[in-house]
Amino acid sequence: MSEGPEILFDARDVTVRFGGLTAVDAVNATFRAGELVGIIGPNGAGKTTFFNAISGVTPTTSGQLMAGGHALTGKGPHRFAAHGLARTFQTPRVFADMSVTANIEFGLAFAGRRRTASWLLRDASSILALTGLTAQAALPASSITPSQQRLLEIGMALATRPRLLLLDEVAAGLTEAEVEAMAQLIRRMRDELDLTVVWIEHAVSTLLRHVERVIVLHQGRKIADGTPAEVVRNAEVIEAYLGDEMSEPQPATQGAAA
Numbered sequence: 219m220s221e222g223p224e225i226l227f228d229a230r231d232v233t234v235r236f237g238g239l240t241a242v243d244a245v246n247a248t249f250r251a252g253e254l255v256g257i258i259g260p261n262g263a264g265k266t267t268f269f270n271a272i273s274g275v276t277p278t279t280s281g282q283l284m285a286g287g288h289a290l291t292g293k294g295p296h297r298f299a300a301h302g303l304a305r306t307f308q309t310p311r312v313f314a315d316m317s318v319t320a321n322i323e324f325g326l327a328f329a330g331r332r333r334t335a336s337w338l339l340r341d342a343s344s345i346l347a348l349t350g351l352t353a354q355a356a357l358p359a360s361s362i363t364p365s366q367q368r369l370l371e372i373g374m375a376l377a378t379r380p381r382l383l384l385l386d387e388v389a390a391g392l393t394e395a396e397v398e399a400m401a402q403l404i405r406r407m408r409d410e411l412d413l414t415v416v417w418i419e420h421a422v423s424t425l426l427r428h429v430e431r432v433i434v435l436h437q438g439r440k441i442a443d444g445t446p447a448e449v450v451r452n453a454e455v456i457e458a459y460l461g462d463e464m465s466e467p468q469p470a471t472q473g474a475a476a
């Protein structure tokens with residue numbers, strides 16, 4: 219497994235326990251430069267806890283975390299961010315009283331001297347254009363819609379100029395058209411911003427049409443890690459979670475990934 223693009227992030231045997239509950243159970247995952255990886259699993263499978271662990275938000279009970287060859291196990295979220303990791307939260311976290319532009323500028327200030335990966339992230343107005351929030355630039359973040367707040371949170375994460383972007387259920391609660399637009403934005407970020415994207419989504423079918431690799435968590439354990447076509451045929455996945463929802467093949471996947 220040493221061939222292929224540079225390994226940006228490596229999680230080894232990551233376990234997170236809350237008292238007697240093992241929320242994440244010895245999960246291994248490697249994310250390489252330029253990948254778009256999905257993470258799926260039923261409610262309570264440990265998806266968010268895994269993100270919290272690999273972004274330094276929740277301490278791991280055991281296991282190792284490496285970003286670009288640097289050991290980050292036990293470090294706080296700022297150290298993960300300094301190594302190019304950015305994330306969104308399942309419930310968007312924006313500064314409600316600040317304008318949309320000021321929220322983006324906060325992220326840009328955090329990035330400091332870090333080089334711009336793309337002209338699309340040059341300044342606040344270019345990030346607002348990318349995320350489709352130009353018309354809302356001057357509004358307080360509290361006055362935009364929940365789906366626009368999700369876009370703003372993505373913009374804030376992009377403003378820190380990450381190499382690895384973790385998205386936690388950014389399509390939850392969106393209309394069908396908004397979900398498709400979000401998927402297109404995610405594809406575009408990966409394709410045009412030199413980013414690795416890891417995308418958790420509860421709505422499986424959209425995600426499977428857009429990612430090249432999918433990790434399946436169930437009761438804290440990783441039960442599958444492969445292409446969407448492989449995962450939908452995996453007996454343990456079907457039994458544990460997906461059943462009828464995934465029994466139909468998803469023919470668009472391979473073409474879309476090419």
Ligand SMILES: Nc1ncnc2c1ncn2[C@@H]1O[C@H](COP(=O)(O)OP(=O)(O)O)[C@@H](O)[C@H]1O
Pocket residue numbers: 236239241259260261262263264265266267268
């Ligand atoms: N801070 C916490 N304290 C105690 N239990 C938690 C905490 N966070 C999550 N859990 C539990 O860990 C399990 C995994 O939760 P979570 O990672 O949120 O799952 P998912 O995102 O896949 O729905 C659940 O049983 C949840 O109740």
Ligand SMILES: [Mg+2]
Pocket residue numbers: 265266267308
């Ligand atoms: Mg979650």
